[in-house]
Structure formats: structure tokens, C-alpha cells
Amino acid sequence: MIEAMVSLVVLSVGILAVWNTFAMASWASQQDANTRTALMLADARLTDLSLVPVRQFGRQAGRFEGRHQRYQWICEVSQSPHDGLAQAVVRVYWQQRGRQRSVTLATLLQVSSAI
Amino acid sequence: MTKFPFLYDPPRTPRRHTGPHRRSALTLIELMVAMTVSAVIVLATLEAFQQGRFVQMRVDRQMQASAREYDLWRLLSGDVANSVVLLADDDAGVWIGQPDSMRFLAVGPGGRPMQIEYKLAAYGPGTPAGGLLRSTRLASGSVPVGQWGHLTVADGVRAFDLQYGQVAEGSDALTWTTEFNGAQAPPKAVKVRLTWNATEDESADGPQVVEWVLATRADTSANAQGGT
Numbered sequence: 001m002i003e004a005m006v007s008l009v010v011l012s013v014g015i016l017a018v019w020n021t022f023a024m025a026s027w028a029s030q031q032d033a034n035t036r037t038a039l040m041l042a043d044a045r046l047t048d049l050s051l052v053p054v055r056q057f058g059r060q061a062g063r064f065e066g067r068h069q070r071y072q073w074i075c076e077v078s079q080s081p082h083d084g085l086a087q088a089v090v091r092v093y094w095q096q097r098g099r100q101r102s103v104t105l106a107t108l109l110q111v112s113s114a115i
Numbered sequence: 116m117t118k119f120p121f122l123y124d125p126p127r128t129p130r131r132h133t134g135p136h137r138r139s140a141l142t143l144i145e146l147m148v149a150m151t152v153s154a155v156i157v158l159a160t161l162e163a164f165q166q167g168r169f170v171q172m173r174v175d176r177q178m179q180a181s182a183r184e185y186d187l188w189r190l191l192s193g194d195v196a197n198s199v200v201l202l203a204d205d206d207a208g209v210w211i212g213q214p215d216s217m218r219f220l221a222v223g224p225g226g227r228p229m230q231i232e233y234k235l236a237a238y239g240p241g242t243p244a245g246g247l248l249r250s251t252r253l254a255s256g257s258v259p260v261g262q263w264g265h266l267t268v269a270d271g272v273r274a275f276d277l278q279y280g281q282v283a284e285g286s287d288a289l290t291w292t293t294e295f296n297g298a299q300a301p302p303k304a305v306k307v308r309l310t311w312n313a314t315e316d317e318s319a320d321g322p323q324v325v326e327w328v329l330a331t332r333a334d335t336s337a338n339a340q341g342g343t
Contacts, residue, residue, distance in 0.1 A: 001141060004149050008156060015160060019167070030174055033181040040188055047330045051280060051304050052287050066324055112287050 031096065035103060038092040041071055042105045045090045049075065053112035054086045070094050077109070086111050180323070187269050188327055190249070191307060194231050195329040197221040198301045201228065201257035208257025212279045212295030212302065219301065220254060228254040235275040236267065246270040247309070271312045280304035280328075301331040 041064055059076045063069055071094045080087040085108045093102035141149075198219040201208035210219040216234035223229035229251050236248040247269040253261045279295035279302040282288065295302050311323035 001145050001149055004153075008153060012156065012160075019163070022167070022171075026171055026174055029178055033178040036185050037181050040185055043192075044327055047304070047328050050330060051289050051328070052282065055287065066326075114287070 027097070031101070034094060034096060034101065037068065038071060038094060038101075038103045039105070041068060041073065042090045042092040042103055045073055045075060045092070046088060046105055046107055049077070049088050049090075050107070050109055053110045054088075055112045055115060057086065057115075080108055082108065084111050085109065183269070184325055187247075187309075188325075190268060191233070191327070192329045194221050194233075194249075195219075195301075195305050195331055197223075198231075198331055199228070200297055200300055210295065210297035210301045212277060212297075212305070214277060214293040215275050217277055217295075217305065220257060223253075228256065230254050230259050232263075233275070235272060236265075247272045247275055269309065269311075272309055273312050274308070274310040276308040276310075278306040278308075280306065304331060305329045 054077055057077050057079060059074065061074045062072065064071045064073065071092055074091045074093075076089045078087050078089075087106065088109050089104060089106045091102055091104045093100055095101075198210060198221045200210050201220055208220055211217065216232065218230065218232040220228045221231050230253075232248075232250040234248055234250075236246060246267045248265055249268045250263045250265045252259050252263045278291040278293055280289045280291050281295070282303050283290065289303060291306060306326065306328050308324065308326045
């Protein structure tokens with residue numbers, strides 16, 4: 001009886017270890033896919049901003065729609081030390097396993113002559 | 116009496132294996148308990164594996180969709196960003212945008228122009244493949260040379276809707292139209308909306324729609340052609 005129980009415990013520990021490895025690999029793959037999607041969304045937000053010259057500085061936030069509604073974004077446009085250019089920083093963040101993850105992209109944008 | 120001793124012998128009391136000579140072996144009860152415990156553990160493990168397998172399959176599908184979307188976005192945004200307008204007798208150098216297709220010249224690897232067309236290929240007999248089709252052919256300047264090559268870059272696409280963003284002269288505002296014919300410069304941006312056919316397990320999450328705004332280098336193209 002004791003031997004059988006010990007072997008079962010050893011087997012269970014082994015199975016759990018293998019299972020944990022699979023779970024970790026799956027989590028890492030998911031994290032990679034989420035980061036890639038967030039990069040794409042952040043780049044899309046920067047593209048939106050770059051289409052027309054910047055008219056006002058400030059901070060905006062929102063949530064993406066449709067399939068990407070788990071991702072939220074914060075966009076901050078501020079003055080840069082370079083004449084005629086503004087600095088735009090886009091941060092896309094999401095929740096994964098109870099922790100917040102994020103990616104941040106930044107670029108310089110042309111400032112409208114109106115401001 | 117000796118012939119049938121069992122009829123006269125008093126009944127024997129059962130031997131209890133107690134004391135220093137107790138026999139060490141599994142009783143039937145212990146064996147059944149061990150087997151029950153083993154069965155419960157095996158069943159729980161199988162159940163966990165089964166659930167894990169479903170989760171894994173779902174995660175795999177999500178990652179495949181994510182990778183498919185990302186690759187397509189990279190391809191489209193790269194092509195649109197590298198699009199140029201080259202004026203010549205042949206109209207192949209003109210940027211032509213329709214509500215469901217677009218055709219333009221793009222500078223390919225090595226700086227060689229390549230004519231690119233995106234359109235939705237119909238499903239049905241006789242068609243090589245359904246989905247979003249990317250057709251390319253090499254060009255010399257704005258004159259196409261060679262044959263069209265076709266590649267399905269996204270399967271199961273139901274709709275491919277396009278809009279073209281332009282900035283009016285002397286204005287900062289962007290206006291969107293469903294058609295574009297650019298002989299001077301590419302549009303400022305292209306808004307792409309793709310709708311996929313939802314599969315059975317994806318239908319619960321709603322229609323698979325993505326919308327991207329892809330920027331061209333309209334300003335630099337215009338400058339390259341004399342600052343128009």
C-alpha cells in the first residue's frame with residue numbers, strides 16, 4: 001500500500017511538472033501574440049495621429065473596439081524641443097492573468113501652423 | 116469415528132493473525148481503497164488534461180488569428196507605404212482606388228517598381244483560391260513588364276472595403292472617399308476594412324472585422340515630383 005501510494009505521488013508530481021511546463025509555454029506564446037497585437041494597435045494609433053498636423057497638445061485615452069476591446073490606449077501629445085515638431089507617445093495596455101501589460105511607441109509629428 | 120472425523124471434531128475458531136507472526140499482505144479492503152484512490156487520481160488527471168487541451172486549442176486559434184492579422188497588416192501597410200506615382204504614357208503609374216480594390220506602383224526590393232493590386236477573389240468553381248488576392252507584376256519605370264502573379268494573402272475574407280483619405284489644398288482636415296484616381300500623388304492614407312467569414316467557434320465572439328488606417332508617403336512622393 002505504501003509503495004503504491006509513494007509511486008502515485010511521484011507520478012503525480014511528474015505529471016504536474018510536465019503540465020506546468022506546457023502551461024508556461026502556452027502563457028509565453030499568448031503573451032507574445034498579445035504583445036504583437038498591441039504593437040499593431042499602437043502603430044495604428046500613431047498612424048491616425050500622423051495623418052494631419054497636430055493642432056493641440058494634450059492627453060487622450062480610450063478603448064479599442066471589436067475584437068480588440070480588451071486593449072486600451074493612452075495617447076499623449078506634447079511639445080518637443082524641435083521646432084515645428086511635437087512628441088507623441090502611445091501606450092497600449094491590457095490585462096493578462098491579473099497583471100497589466102503594456103507596450104509604448106513614440107514618434108515626432110508635424111505641428112500645424114495654426115497653433 | 117475415524118472415518119468421518121469432521122462430524123465429531125469441534126468447530127475451530129478462525130485464526131487471527133495477531134502477535135509476532137502476523138502475515139504482511141494486502142487485504143481486499145486495502146486493495147480496493149488503493150484502486151479507488153488510483154482511479155480517482157487518474158480520472159482527475161484525465162479531466163484536467165481534457166480541459167487543458169480545450170484551452171490550448173482555443174489559445175492556438177486565437178494566436179493563429181492574431182498572427183494572420185499581424186502578417187496581413189505588415190504586408191498591406193508596407194505596400195501602401197511604398198506606393199508611388201510615376202507619370203508616363205502608360206496609366207500603370209497612376210494610383211487607382213476603388214471601393215473594393217486598389218492598384219498602384221510600389222517600390223519593391225532593390226528599388227525596382229512593382230505593380231500591385233489587391234482585390235477580393237470570388238469563391239466558386241474555376242477560381243484558384245478565394246479570399247483576398249494580391250497580384251503583382253514587375254515594372255520598368257511605370258511600364259509593366261512580365262506576367263501577373265497571384266497570391267491569396269488572406270483566406271475566408273467576406274468583404275474588403277476601402278476608403279481613401281485626402282487633404283484638401285490649404286486645409287489640415289482629412290476627407291475620405293470611396294474612389295481615388297491619383298495621377299499626381301498617392302492618397303494620404305487608405306482605410307482598409309476586412310470582414311472574415313466567422314467559423315463556428317468564432318461566431319460567439321461576433322464577426323471578425325478589422326479596420327486599419329494605412330499611411331502612404333504622399334508628401335514625399337509629391338515633393339519628389341516637383342513639390343506639387
